[in-house]
Amino acid sequence: MSAGMMRKATFQLISTFDRKAVPLLSGAIFRVPQHRCMHGDAEKKSSLGIAFTQKASNFDQARVLITGGLGQLGTGLAQVLRMEYGPQNVVLSDIVCPSRQVIETGPFLYADILDYNNLREIVVNERIGTIVHFSALLSAVGEQNVPLALKVNIEGLHNVLELAHRFNLRLFIPSTIGAFGPSSPRNPTPDVTIQRPETIYGVSKVHAELMGEYYHHRFGIDFRSLRLPGIISADTNPGGGTTDYAVQIFHDALTTGHHTCYLRPDTRLPMMYIHDCLRAIMEFLDIPEQSLRQRTYNIQAMSFTPAELTQEIQKVIPEFTISYSPDMRQQIADSWPQVLDDSNARQDWHWQHHYDLQQLVKVMLEKLAPKYKIPEKIVPDEHKVVATQRT
Template identity: 65%
Template structure:
């Protein structure tokens, strides 16, 4: 047992993922759906009172699975729950190795009916909702971001409640705004983000908490810092410089950063991010004092990560050409996260600091470039 974690005996509902407590409140719910369209609700077999075995019945669907986080999380979950019990989904064609490693299906989070069919036909019990447009991309297409990040969210909230799923929806450093405490940002404080991405994430946090308290939905949310991974290219986030700089260091030896050199932001290695997600999803509900937690690992500036990379690659040259949109976004975000509650409630602790992160990223990207026959600077 990790120090500081409260001991509790989880009920069958907590471990088995069928939140029967939410169903009694579901029946008293006067509406039929949270969205404007009428949807037929599935019937619950009230005669079935035997709790499922948690190990045998965990069936995970991951939306937006071809983004930065989905494939790695699926690999981790498949090791624990079996290859066929974790289903990746997206609207893009996956590379061959994704098909080879486990089930993949097409799923558009805006298509409620098809999403419901996937959940029912595959006996899904956990839903991990990664589909979203990130900060910088969202600001370039607000209408599409609103559609995917909010309408898509409402679809998965409806389906999770209807089917008594354990639902994980990540939040972000972007859920804070200029009026939020920045150093550190606590779990509970003023949140007034100034991006559609941040607004949609605050909306998700509050809707999930509301549905948990009113109907018993097992909603869980972590505020991710900037996540750094060698497995996927940058995807349009404000913190993505901290991924691109490693690729540039090994390819050309030069990186042009779109943020000022002193812009400090919370960051995390992707393996810590995946581990935090799995540990949080597996935590007995009685250990959770919140539905949304900050998780932290390190905070650094572009110049600090460049200096650490130069310990391995002294030739690295970094120039700074701040982009107005992304710099404004970064200046509104926290410098550090306070994750005291996550450490106390369910034992969160990161494994990677800046030194470990830089060593691992350089090794991973160098190996990847070498295997693909690409030059290494």
């Protein structure tokens, strides 16, 4: 399949989420790095001492490994990467059982982020050139099991950094709004400011940002990170964070008609529709190194409170109701940014979000209604999502 056809196919895939709101994903993202094992053309000498150039074949192309790939973000990213680069060139991995669909759509491997030798074996055997490191315990589950969060989020990170160093891998590790704390400015929160998070998740993500940047400066590793808001998706479930209500509320609106929210009605947090998130990752990884003034960028799309989200849902489902019963997640949310300042991302690599609150509500209801066998007319035509290119 030609590159153009692949991009068209990617667009078609994306258009199953939302027919018009996502543009074509651009050019080559994962340039083949100078892998120490075998990548690229190489000057070799035969046993007779005759020099010849060994051409890189498809077999020698560097490939992408996604760790923690069966969570909320991994399968979606694998889908878009595979449409661009071929199913075999993107290896999903996790420690949980893959669905039949995962097994049928491309390579999947068991990979415990705490098992360095197994990871090294995978990098060598699978000719990995880029790691997208998604394995983590999120903010709420991290607080419930701090020893495990320390292991997965910090020891796991060290394993990935060591592999990147040894094999000269490219490394993308998402960070989060949770990397800020109560002493950070909250509205807006700039890229470089006080970072004193009060969750083990946040502490481990600041550690990841700093360690990644250290490995970049010290060893030249192409480390990149985006501080993501709460991600909202209709296709996958969130993994135990503080922003999860903003997904569950849509399921409740279409089933029971009532949502009990664990946050107060006025709790404002940055959020993003999954398409914008996946597109941001793809675009960010495609930026030439010299265009990046920093290695870790904030990205922002929308910020809303549970009360504002409810109002927007009620425009489509007027009988929907909400009640509030704040729990320990309230304290976490109160320490996080309300709005991220992402002006550096917008300036350096032209980041733009496409989905605002109104479009988010429409696309989520449109996508979830058929899953609950609710006629699509729940979203009246005038509320259907239309393409928007925000300027």
